[in-house]
Amino acid sequence: QVQLVESGGGLVQPGGSLRLACVVTGKIFSLNTMAWYRQAPGKERELVALSVSGGDINYADSVKGRFTISRDNAENAFYLQMNSLKPEDTAVYYCNADLDYYDGPYHYRNQDYWGQGTQVNVSS
Secondary structure: OOEEEEEOOEEEOOOOOEEEEEEEEOOEEEEEEEEEEEEOOOOOOEEEEEEEOOOOEEEOHHHOOOEEEEEEHHHOEEEEEEOOOOHHHOEEEEEEEEEEEEEOOEEEEEEEEEEOOEEEEEOO
């Protein structure tokens, strides 16, 4: 069974840093696209960072220069390093992956999975 398990959220003061982790469990063949989204109260979920297996990485304008998405293919994990945090970064952060996996003799391609979400609060 495939699961995305997040960790690393919490409370931090403005200007501080946090590192979110997303570990993908199951019989994974490949992680094609990895992404982080966030949803603040009363707002729609928005894309924060996107990493494609070919190497392309994109960030929301609001986080460019402050956030970094990275991956560890050997561990089937990816991360979001968040620096210079601002109160407006407060949200529930979700990891998302498009992946291929095996289930017995079957190979499933381009399946979309979400993590459970982790709360990030930036406040003094």
